[in-house]
Amino acid sequence: MAGLFVPKEVELIKKIPLSKHPTEDRLYWPWTQNGQYSCKSGYRFLKMEEEEVRPVEAQNGEKDLWRSIWGLRVPNKVKNFLWRVCHEAIPTKSNLKRRHILVDSQCERCRKEDETPLHALWSCSELKLVWALSQWNSRQITGVTNFKELLSWILNNQGNPELFGMITWGIWNQRNQVYNHKPCCTSDQLVSQAKERLDEFLAVFPRVPAVEPKPQAVWKPPDGRLVKINFDGAIFKAENRSGIGVVIRDNTGAILASLAQSFSPALTPVEIEAVAAARALEFGLETGTVEAIPEGDSELIMNSLRSGGGTIASVQPLV
Numbered sequence: 001m002a003g004l005f006v007p008k009e010v011e012l013i014k015k016i017p018l019s020k021h022p023t024e025d026r027l028y029w030p031w032t033q034n035g036q037y038s039c040k041s042g043y044r045f046l047k048m049e050e051e052e053v054r055p056v057e058a059q060n061g062e063k064d065l066w067r068s069i070w071g072l073r074v075p076n077k078v079k080n081f082l083w084r085v086c087h088e089a090i091p092t093k094s095n096l097k098r099r100h101i102l103v104d105s106q107c108e109r110c111r112k113e114d115e116t117p118l119h120a121l122w123s124c125s126e127l128k129l130v131w132a133l134s135q136w137n138s139r140q141i142t143g144v145t146n147f148k149e150l151l152s153w154i155l156n157n158q159g160n161p162e163l164f165g166m167i168t169w170g171i172w173n174q175r176n177q178v179y180n181h182k183p184c185c186t187s188d189q190l191v192s193q194a195k196e197r198l199d200e201f202l203a204v205f206p207r208v209p210a211v212e213p214k215p216q217a218v219w220k221p222p223d224g225r226l227v228k229i230n231f232d233g234a235i236f237k238a239e240n241r242s243g244i245g246v247v248i249r250d251n252t253g254a255i256l257a258s259l260a261q262s263f264s265p266a267l268t269p270v271e272i273e274a275v276a277a278a279r280a281l282e283f284g285l286e287t288g289t290v291e292a293i294p295e296g297d298s299e300l301i302m303n304s305l306r307s308g309g310g311t312i313a314s315v316q317p318l319v
């Protein structure tokens with residue numbers, strides 16, 4: 001093989017687990033579990049391809065930012081607002097001018113500069129008082145050119161991004177109230193009001209407790225004279241190895257036979273479960289088991305065994 005393929009390809013070819021019985025080659029669609037094409041999976045595949053074209057770094061950065069925003073303990077309207085600001089999707093005057101809705105993009109507060117999202121929420125000279133009352137000020141944070149960069153900086157460097165989010169939401173809300181000639185708080189009240197609103201929110205929605213560990217599955221003995229064959233697979237990525245284990249027990253729980261095997265390479269989770277299932281059934285026959293209940297923790301493989309092996313295209317020859 002080494003003479004025919006490049007080393008990377010040889011490695012990939014060697015990773016393909018082989019069936020123990022002769023099977024004909026056949027084509028299957030790799031993006032669904034049963035190997036059948038569906039419109040939904042086709043669409044998902046095209047979207048995936050499209051995303052792969054974009055630079056990976058940008059994708060990861062976007063994902064991290066979105067995850068951080070979504071993880072903030074603030075009302076959903078504030079998360080939504082922060083996300084829209086990061087995408088330059090709030091109706092500041094400069095954004096409205098860009099869309100040919102307004103001709104003038106000057107900030108109404110300072111009447112000096114264009115009202116970009118960063119200006120409207122952060123760098124406007126009229127907001128100095130607001131930010132001076134908070135833990136952040138514009139002298140600390142320099143060199144940011146848009147709101148996304150500012151928020152990323154806050155998330156990475158400063159505590160309490162929740163309060164930062166509440167203040168920016170408050171600034172935008174106040175700006176809109178003034179714009180629509182409606183009553184609103186004064187600039188020196190903005191920070192304390194944002195703090196109060198955040199405290200109120202946190203009192204009603206305290207930190208979500210850590211997810212409780214799942215109760216351990218209890219082994220149930222088989223009925224009557226049947227035996228139960230339990231199997232499982234494991235992957236050791238660092239050593240590029242896979243392992244399987246099989247235990248056959250009677251209805252009192254006594255172990256009649258057991259087996260553990262390790263081999264290379266490291267398979268995928270579904271492959272190793274399929275190999276473990278196939279080896280478990282084979283081991284049952286070798287040990288003279290007549291009637292047995294196979295039991296594994298992969299629902300996918302168990303369903304495949306129940307339905308005669310026809311559901312998981314990629315591992316079907318293995319089961």
Ligand SMILES: [Zn+2]
Nearest residue numbers: 107109110124
């Ligand atoms: Zn301004």
